[in-house]
Amino acid sequence: MGRAPCCDKANVKKGPWSPEEDAKLKAYIEQHGTGGNWIALPQKIGLKRCGKSCRLRWLNYLRPNIKHGGFSEEEDNIICSLYVSIGSRWSIIAAQLPGRTDNDIKNYWNTRLKKKLLGKQRKEQQAQARRVSCLKQAEMKKECENLMVPPITIPAGVTNQTSYWPSEISEPIPVPTSSVQDYNLHNQASLRSLLTELGGRFSDQHQPPYSTLNSQYPCEISFPQDQVYPTFMNMLNPASAAMVTTSNNSNTCQSPILFQGFENFPNDHDLIELVSVNQQQTDAMQGYYGMESMEMGNGSTGTSSTESTSWGDLSMSSLVYSPLVSDHQYEGMPHPRDVGFQESRYFGMQ
DNA sequence: AACCGCATCAACCGCCACTGG
DNA sequence: ACCAGTGGCGGTTGATGCGGT
Numbered sequence: 001m002g003r004a005p006c007c008d009k010a011n012v013k014k015g016p017w018s019p020e021e022d023a024k025l026k027a028y029i030e031q032h033g034t035g036g037n038w039i040a041l042p043q044k045i046g047l048k049r050c051g052k053s054c055r056l057r058w059l060n061y062l063r064p065n066i067k068h069g070g071f072s073e074e075e076d077n078i079i080c081s082l083y084v085s086i087g088s089r090w091s092i093i094a095a096q097l098p099g100r101t102d103n104d105i106k107n108y109w110n111t112r113l114k115k116k117l118l119g120k121q122r123k124e125q126q127a128q129a130r131r132v133s134c135l136k137q138a139e140m141k142k143e144c145e146n147l148m149v150p151p152i153t154i155p156a157g158v159t160n161q162t163s164y165w166p167s168e169i170s171e172p173i174p175v176p177t178s179s180v181q182d183y184n185l186h187n188q189a190s191l192r193s194l195l196t197e198l199g200g201r202f203s204d205q206h207q208p209p210y211s212t213l214n215s216q217y218p219c220e221i222s223f224p225q226d227q228v229y230p231t232f233m234n235m236l237n238p239a240s241a242a243m244v245t246t247s248n249n250s251n252t253c254q255s256p257i258l259f260q261g262f263e264n265f266p267n268d269h270d271l272i273e274l275v276s277v278n279q280q281q282t283d284a285m286q287g288y289y290g291m292e293s294m295e296m297g298n299g300s301t302g303t304s305s306t307e308s309t310s311w312g313d314l315s316m317s318s319l320v321y322s323p324l325v326s327d328h329q330y331e332g333m334p335h336p337r338d339v340g341f342q343e344s345r346y347f348g349m350q
Numbered sequence: 351a352a353c354c355g356c357a358t359c360a361a362c363c364g365c366c367a368c369t370g371g
Numbered sequence: 372a373c374c375a376g377t378g379g380c381g382g383t384t385g386a387t388g389c390g391g392t
Contacts, residue, residue, distance in 0.1 A: 006377075016360070016386080039377065055378080056361070068359095091380065106381075107359050115357095 006039060007050040017057055021047055025054055026062045034058075060101045067099035071108055079105060079113060 017025075028045045035041060039051035047054065060066070071079075075097055082093045088109075090102035097105065 014362075037377080050362090052363095052378085053361075059379095060360075088381065102380075103360075110382095111358055 006052055007042075009050075011048060012042075012050045012053070013048045014053075017049075017061075021049065022057070022062060025057060029058060029062075056103075060103045065099050066101065068104065071112075075100070076113060079109060080117075083109065 013021075024045050024047055028041070034055075035044070037051075038055040041047075041051055042049045042054050049057075078096055079093055082089075082096060086092055088106070090106045090109075094100050094102040094105050
């Protein structure tokens with residue numbers, strides 16, 4: 001036995017709304033409000049529409065101050081940053097963009113923003129693949145040499161920590177101050193406070209697993225709380241760098257552990273999957289980069305295994321929570337959906 | 351001019367959480 | 372505690388428009 005339908009499907013009109021229907025609905029709601037019951041509303045007005053359809057039409061189209069199309073760069077950034085942090089919680093994201101509806105944002109993301117980012121990424125993918133290939137060759141050559149040549153004494157003053165990366169990229173990379181200015185949506189803590197302001201539950205007791213700030217969760221990567229973590233913003237705004245230390249206003253990137261070697265990674269596109277942790281997106285990442293490139297940060301970079309972080313590790317980590325993260329990642333800990341993060345209603349944004 | 355493929359977006363669908371009886 | 376009704380959400384679909392051939 002199936003679930004009872006919310007309305008009589010046989011007697012409701014489907015498809016695009018006519019101007020007359022729009023006018024009826026708008027006039028009624030503006031005069032009487034919704035009456036707290038969408039299901040009964042179409043009958044009151046004399047519309048042969050499902051109550052849900054009326055609600056959707058009102059919220060997405062007829063409601064005052066609705067904006068359609070023409071997303072600004074700033075809105076792009078906000079959408080991306082929030083998507084990075086909370087996943088496809090379109091209603092929450094929409095709440096940060098006055099006049100925008102969740103449906104609009106969802107469509108915009110699916111049809112344009114995602115492609116825009118992936119397009120940028122693909123451009124550099126080939127160059128990246130070439131780099132990886134060279135690195136692999138160098139690695140194989142070195143391994144062959146190690147097998148064939150007896151160990152040699154390393155002269156004093158010469159490090160045995162061979163880096164696959166050119167020495168120049170081991171230097172701290174300059175970080176434009178502009179990336180610090182708009183950090184409020186890059187910063188996990190800021191996002192938390194933003195969501196908390198909205199009524200979210202971010203108490204320490206309910207530190208959600210998607211947080212990168214708590215090492216108790218199965219996340220090999222943790223961002224110090226005073227550091228800005230990489231976001232899509234960096235892709236949209238190439239001037240932004242991968243990581244910024246904000247606590248001391250340093251103008252250099254100081255995350256040698258996490259990002260050693262990654263400075264050379266194209267910084268205006270490559271983080272699209274980095275910041276995505278759900279399996280679906282991870283699969284996509286593997287597709288784009290291939291498993292080889294996913295492992296590029298591992299092993300022979302001169303850092304220990306605990307220090308270096310492969311792209312695979314990164315993508316699998318709980319850098320951020322995403323709704324598509326498989327449940328098994330939360331074994332023994334509260335799942336985000338169970339700690340009051342799933343529904344925007346928890347944020348009191350109605 | 352006709353056809354085709356792609357992009358866009360409004361609308362639908364199914365699911366889940368909440369609420370009140 | 373249970374159940375039905377409802378609201379709200381995210382994923383998906385299908386109609387439409389547009390550009391290219």
